Amino acid sequence: MILGAIEGHGYSAGRHDVSDLGALTAHHATAERLIVGIAGAVTIAFALLVLRPSLRTTGGREPVGPWLVALSLPGLDTMSDAFFRLDCRAADAGCTMAEATASWHGKAHIACFVIAALATVAAPFVLAHRMRRIDGWQDLAVPTRIFGALMIVALAVTAATTGTAAQGWTQRGTIVLVALGIVALAWRVLKLERRPARTAVPVGSR
Numbered sequence: 756m757i758l759g760a761i762e763g764h765g766y767s768a769g770r771h772d773v774s775d776l777g778a779l780t781a782h783h784a785t786a787e788r789l790i791v792g793i794a795g796a797v798t799i800a801f802a803l804l805v806l807r808p809s810l811r812t813t814g815g816r817e818p819v820g821p822w823l824v825a826l827s828l829p830g831l832d833t834m835s836d837a838f839f840r841l842d843c844r845a846a847d848a849g850c851t852m853a854e855a856t857a858s859w860h861g862k863a864h865i866a867c868f869v870i871a872a873l874a875t876v877a878a879p880f881v882l883a884h885r886m887r888r889i890d891g892w893q894d895l896a897v898p899t900r901i902f903g904a905l906m907i908v909a910l911a912v913t914a915a916t917t918g919t920a921a922q923g924w925t926q927r928g929t930i931v932l933v934a935l936g937i938v939a940l941a942w943r944v945l946k947l948e949r950r951p952a953r954t955a956v957p958v959g960s961r
Contacts, residue, residue: 765846775844788837795834799825820882832871839863879903
């Protein structure tokens, strides 16, 4: 938000994408790339190293949901923005989508977004299916499905406002919504980690 406010040179946080802040022509690209690179890497690490073990069944069956979280917009797409940069900002004169994605890294930027968007839509429903079978997660199954529906609506609104004066705001709203989903998962993992272990009762003590 701060970088969007100080970017200047025609950039508007309400009209333009966050990705433009890391474009080759952006004026504070290094700071933006550090922010998204670290945030994406931490999200991926959380999904694979923390969430994945927490959602394993007693038989050790591997959960798919955490992999989708790692591939989602806060994970893969956010981290990839640090490496696969757009060629120009929408605020730059003559910068169309074709111009911004003319290079290989511009095309990779779009490809990562498409993969991440699909993973983001699928993740809540896959996670909810697994949560129903894991102790400590069952109560989050229904809210997670509801969150998935809200996520679809948010992405649809963002797509519908593309090219309008509200494009930047709807995208940022969707970013906040997805981030809150990650926060909710992290909060539940912390809660489970702090839960006191059950003490075994010796046979015949009753």
